[in-house]
Amino acid sequence: MKIVESVPNFSEGRRQEVVEAIVDEARAVEKVWVLDYSSDPDHNRSVVTIAGDPEAVIKALFNMSKKAQELIDLRKHRGEHPRMGAVDVIPLVPIMGVTKEECVELSKELGKKIGEELEIPVYLYEYSASSKERENLSEIRKGEFEGFHEKIKLPQWKPDFGPDEVHPTAGVVAVGCREFLIAFNVNLGTDNIEIAKKIAKSVRHISGGFRYVKALGFKLEERGIVQVSMNLTNYKKTPIHRVFEIIKLEAERYGVPIVGSEIVGMVPMKALFDVADFYLRLENYDPDSVIEKKLLDAISREVDQ
Amino acid sequence: MKIVESVPNFSEGRRQEVVEAIVDEARAVEKVWVLDYSSDPDHNRSVVTIAGDPEAVIKALFNMSKKAQELIDLRKHRGEHPRMGAVDVIPLVPIMGVTKEECVELSKELGKKIGEELEIPVYLYEYSASSKERENLSEIRKGEFEGFHEKIKLPQWKPDFGPDEVHPTAGVVAVGCREFLIAFNVNLGTDNIEIAKKIAKSVRHISGGFRYVKALGFKLEERGIVQVSMNLTNYKKTPIHRVFEIIKLEAERYGVPIVGSEIVGMVPMKALFDVADFYLRLENYDPDSVIEKKLLDAISREVDQ
Known part of the structure; x- marks a missing residue:
């Protein structure tokens, strides 16, 4: 079975009935599963995670966007998180049996439909971007x-799809294929924020670190320690264990131990298996030898029939 | 959804049509999935891996045993592997949403049915054993x-179920609930078999090592190295990484590096996640945060309806 995941963000995090109405649109589509959703009242924003058959996911995303357009008026929206649309961003992530290229095509199909039928301007971003400047979501949203x-x-x-004017209540939206994003934090046994900042600098792309790492140093006030907080934007090319080991080495240089780490939100099976593979020095590593993966393949073949 | 796995062993590894006929019995049962099967002509034995809904798995195992009884005559069977039945052993393994106790009940239900309807003597083993002496399969099979x-x-x-006489062509069978068994081997950068044997001794239960480890030292002739070959019989209580780290330490003591390791056959998701959890020092480890696990739960809830 082919599986695509999507994590659409909606500019509503206070009126729970609106969030439910949007999520209901995904629930109503066959071969789409709602894996998670959560709202942040301060950000006034909700994030929904769905996964399923690629065409079904596109259908669900279109229906969710239409519902958001109906129920959200951006002219009245206030919240801490930057936003440009009622449905603000729609990332598509290939999970199983889907190539990056197929996923890019899906994002264009969805973008075209939103642009034409909902009359919302659409910007393709990340792998789907039509130009270098549009790859980065924050550049688009500026x-x-x-x-x-x-x-x-x-x-x-000029938008990639849809009218050349902002939709009066729903704004504009970014749609694109990207890799699975892993939120990974490492906690250091010190209250010296400078050390966390220096180590963040050593691993992040922008200051000479790994290609697919964004990192910042933070204080965890209540625990009296500091944290290197990261987004790993491509765990296939910059795996978790490599980042972790460099942080461990850099921390040692300051005489600081790693007291723990955390993965926030979901993570693909393979990202954790790659870690086991590395540390156990596996020679015959085959992700398909995992029984739950075999079972998922077997059951989903049946659902396909 | 509740998922039970079973890995029944059949005393036929040469006549492929017989193996197929047995596997077909599992394929014919709804909510049962055949994950793998393989035959060894020297052992004259086949191992089938199935998983699915508990009652459906029991039904499939009974039908497979009946077919094996029809097509295999142990009086004519020759092979290197010790055996006592046409269907030789039927382990049941709880995978998802099933307790050990429920799994033991399932094994007794199946044992009773095989004993009464197929008139094959049945010995309950491992968690299902009716006495200490019957826990160990090799004791029963002696x-x-x-x-x-x-x-x-x-x-x-005296058998736990069925007649007090060996079935003339199908012999006797062992049925029981056990933990998932992981075949894990560690390869050492030396050709000195004594070192592999000493390290095997240091980790295996019988000679003072970990409770759930069986281990032997082997030569890998073609590679000119040696191997510590293990069965981990309860990865929840004796996790892979703990065994690996002790082997690494013991090898260091002889100045020998670990050149690699291998997991043979299937492995449960959690066994590998526990490895990642250990090395990354995760604080908030939640196996349900794995996207494929969430998807499997969501899809299987739907199959249930």
């Missing part, structure tokens, strides 16, 4: 909903 | 098919 009425007039910010 | 005509007359070897 100026937010309020600023987009001007930004959209600039030739370099 | 004497094999040929010797069992006498052994079965001893009061301490």
Whole structure:
């Protein structure tokens, strides 16, 4: 079976009935499973995780976007998180039996449909981006909903799909295929924030570290320790264990121990198996030898029939 | 969804049509999935891995045993592997949503049915054993098919179910609930077999090592190295990484490096996650945060409906 995951973000995190109405649209589509959803009232934003058959996921995302357009008015939206649309961003992630290329095609199919039928301007981002400047979501979102009425007039910010004008209540949306993003934090046995910041610098791409790591140093006030907080944007090319081992080495240089680590939110099976593979020095590593993976394949073949 | 796995062993590894006929019996049962099967002509033995709904798995195992009884005549069976029955042993392993106790009940249900309807003497083993002496499969199997005509007359070897006489062509069978068994081997960068033997001794239960480890030292002739070959009989209580780290330490003591390791056959997701958990020092480890696990839960809930 082919499985695509999506984590659409909606600009509503306070009115629970609106969030439920949006999630219900995904629940109503066959071969789509709602894996998780959560709302942040301060951000006034909700994140939904769905997965399933690629075409069914596209259908669910379109219906969820339509519902968000109906129920959310960005002119009245206030929240801490930057946003530009009622449905703000729709990432598509290939999970099983789907190539990056197929996933990019799916994002274009969805973008076209949202642009034409909902009349919301669509920007393709990450792997789906039509130009280098559009790869990065935060570059697209700069100026937010309020600023987009001007930004959209600039030739370099002509939408990939849909009208050349911001939708009056639903704004604009970014749609794109990307890798699974892992939120990985490492906790250090010190209250010296400078050490966390230095170590974050040593692993993050922007300051010379690993290609697919974003990192910051934070204080965990209540525990009296510091944390290197990271997003791993491509665990296939920059695996968890490699980042972890460098952090361990750098921490040793300051005489600081690693007291623990955490993975926030979901993680693909393979990301953790790669860790086991590395430390156990496995010679015959085959992710398909995992019984739950075999079972998932077998059951989903049946669902396909 | 509740999932039980079973790995029944059949005393036929040469006539492929017989093996297929047996496997077909599992394929024919709804909510049972055949995950793997393989035959060894030297051992003249086949191992089938099935998993699925507990009652459906019991049904499949009964039908497979009946087919084996029809097609295999142990009086004519020759092979290197010790055996006592056409269907030789039926282990049941709880995988998901099933307790050890429920699994033991299932094994008794199956044993009773095989004993009464197929008239094959049944010995419950491992967690299902009716006495200490019957926990160990090799203790039960001692004497094999040929010797069992006498052994079965001893009061301490009265079968748990079925007649008090060996079935003339199908012999006797062991049925029981056990933990998932992981075959884990560690390869050492030396050709000195004594070192592999000493390290095997240091980790195995029988000579003072870990409670759930069986281990032997072997030569890998073609690679010119040696191997510590193990069965981990309860990875929940004796996890892979703990055994691996002790082997690494013991090898260091002889100045020998670990050049690799291997997991032979299937492995439960959690066994590998526990490894990642240990090395990454995870604080918030939740196996349910794995996306494929969430998906399996979601899909199987649907299959249940």
